[in-house]
Amino acid sequence: MTERARLAVVGAGPAGLAAAIAASARGVHVTVIDSGADAGGQFYRQPADDLGARRPQALHHQWHTWERLRDGLRAHIAAGRITHLRDHHVWLVQRHLNGFTVHALLGPEQERPAEVLADAVLLATGGHEKVLPFPGWTLPGVVTAGGAQAMLKGALVLPGRIAVVAGTGPLLLPVATGLAAAGLEVAALVESADPKAFLRHGRAFAAQPAKLAEGAQYAAALLRHRVRTYARHTVVEAHGGTAHGGTADGDTAHGGEVRGGQARGGEVRGGERLEAVTVAALDADGRVRPGTERRIACDTLAVGHGMLPHTDLAETLGCRLDGLDVRVDDEQRTDVAGVWAAGETTGIGGAALSLAEGHIAGRSIAARLAGTEPDPRGWAAAARSRTRLRRFFAAVDAAYAPPARWTELITDETVVCRCEEVTGGAIREAVDELGAGDVRTVKLLTRAGMGWCQGRMCAAAVAGLAGCALAPSRRPFARPVPLGVLARAGEATGEPEDD
Ligand SMILES: Cc1cc2nc3c(=O)[nH]c(=O)nc-3n(C[C@H](O)[C@H](O)[C@H](O)COP(=O)(O)OP(=O)(O)OC[C@H]3O[C@@H](n4cnc5c(N)ncnc54)[C@H](O)[C@@H]3O)c2cc1C
Known part of the structure; x- marks a missing residue:
């Protein structure tokens, strides 16, 4: 299947939708390509239609913004100005003499190819969670914080009955309060950041009163749900057992209300499952203070240590990165002609910043495709909001931090690369005895990062153990691709122009 558009937007989250609507409103035919079954991205993840959610807004904040985006998208689709390709997993964007080919794989099996030809491309692929390993983190019942949130928002499923939410970062607040509001007992919120770090950035926080109000709402919700909060604490170990069993896929919540307490799906029998965590000050x-350890019973640990931008597609196009973020100019253009980027792929900064960047990108693209110079006065309000939010999230980024000595928690037996089952001991041996000093050399010596996820989960941990900074990964494709699809790629467009 081959589509033709003037603009291809990869990602239907806040950034991609804002850009698609802004460009389409200015006469550009847009194709939005997203791996999700519905538009919304991570922030506005929607429950599947057949779940019949009565009040999906109960699981969201800023619902009115979503309604505006959703209605705008529907109106442009109805008018034939936007095409929305769902369940399309983009594995490569190729540059040609006459534009771009976006290569995607269709459906849950991701085996059927689809191509979109376009004159310009906007990358709005968002970010993914960073999780640092510790003993027991691979037990059933340990999920990422965003994963727990996604189960709730997308499948109306609670991951268990009693949860600990732990790690570091602002995402832990909506996750803890969202799970508690949906009926799960949240036994503790464990944040490794030092509250004093927030005082050091007081001015940047004070400049965003709306964000402070949001923080106060989370604090009130934590109090209301009697969630104990441990600051400057970390999870030292997750403990498994077979005593109480557990549920494979948790309880369900419809329209934000927990439906009874009954479990769906089968019991996990025989195998170990999370039954407690040890947390310590x-x-x-940034080291664990001896004697402060306490054990907290739980069947779910929702853990996350911040977010990282998705940059695979930008990297293969040759876009320049700043650290781990795609570099963009004031119009959200990358340094590759015809390629724009917006939202968390250009740096982690929340949904409001993604919306502002997407809007600016959409207007810039519309003007450039029409062969005119865009007038930045048209997006002045969005640009002011972008400046303020970038400043705010730089302070957030500086204040939230995993424990400085987190690698000391990784024992030699702790599995670090889950795909290839490579332990902390094997990685230390590669570093200490075989001289590996970077993620790639560790990979060649141990296979860490060589599995299905291609290091997306373990690269940060491997870099920490190797004592090097996390660098862009330079994967040739954003997804695993069947050989047959690879062999036929480009038949619709001929040979690509670039290297
Ligand atoms: C798991 C998770 C949960 C989160 N939960 C919250 C929360 O509860 N509250 C909060 O304030 N913030 C949350 N955030 C952060 C918030 O989602 C972001 O700030 C915001 O959604 C960023 O918008 P975006 O448009 O840049 O990217 P996203 O919303 O992440 O959208 C990116 C879209 O691109 C698609 N995509 C990516 N790569 C490809 C590809 N190769 N092919 C096709 N499609 C692709 C994704 O499916 C997604 O729909 C969460 C983030 C994550 C990762």
Whole structure:
């Protein structure tokens, strides 16, 4: 299947939708390509239609913004100005003499190819969670914080009955309060950041009163749901057992209300499952303070240590990165002609920043495709909001931090690369005895990062153990691709222009 558009937008989250609507409103025919079954991205993840959610807004904040985006998208689709390709997993964007080919794989099996030809491309692929390993993190019942949120928002499923939410970052707040509001008992919120770090950035926080109000709402919700909060603490170990069993896929919540307490799906029998975590206080050096350990019973640990941008597609196009973020100019253009980027692929900064960047990108693209110079006065309000939010999230990024000595929690037996089952001991041996000093050399010596996820889960941990900074990965494709699809790629467009 081959589609033809003037603009291909990869990603139907806040950034991609804002850009698609802004460009389409200015006469550009847009094709939005997204791996999800519905538009919304991570922030506005929607429950599947057949679940019949009565009040999906109960699981969201800023619902009115979503209604505006959703209605705008529907209106442009109805008018034939936007095409929305769902369940399309983009594995490569190729540059040609006459534009671009976006290569995707269709459906849950991701085996059927689809191509979109376009004159310009906007990358709005968002970010993914960073999780740092610790003993027991691979037990059933340990999920990522965003994963727990996605189960709730997308499948109306609670991951268990009693949860600990842990790690670091602002995402832990909506996750803890969202799970508690849906009926799960949240036994503790464990945040490794030091509250004093927030005082150091007081001015940046004070400049965003709306964000402060949002923070106050989370604090009130934590109090209301009697969630105990441990700051400057970390999870030292997750413990498994077979005593109480557990549920494979948790309880269900419809329209934000928990439906009874009954479990769906089968019991996990025989195997180990999470039954408690040990948390401990951190000292000024970021080490666990001996004697402060406490055990908290739970069947779910929702854990996350911040977010990382998705940059695979930008990297293969040759776009320049700033650190781990796609570099863009004031119009959200990358340094590759015809390629724009917006939202968390250009740096982690929340949904409001993604919306502002997407809007600016859409207007810039519409003007450039029409062969005119865009007038930045048209997006002045969005640009002001972008400046304020970038400043705010730089302070957020500086204040939230995993424990400085987190690698000391990884024992030699702890599995670090889950796909290839490579342990902390094997990685330390590669570093200490075989001289590996970077993620790639560790990969060649141990296979860490060589599996299905291609290091997306373990690269940060491997870099920490190797004592090097996390660098862009330079994967040739954003997804695994069947050989047959690879062999036929480009038949619709001929040979690509670039290297
Ligand atoms: C798991 C998770 C949960 C989150 N939960 C919250 C929350 O509860 N509250 C909160 O304030 N913030 C949350 N965030 C952060 C918030 O989602 C972001 O700030 C916001 O959604 C960023 O918008 P975006 O448009 O840049 O990217 P996203 O909303 O992430 O949208 C990117 C879209 O691109 C698609 N995509 C990516 N790569 C490809 C590809 N190769 N092919 C096809 N499609 C692709 C994705 O499916 C997604 O729909 C969460 C983030 C994550 C990762």
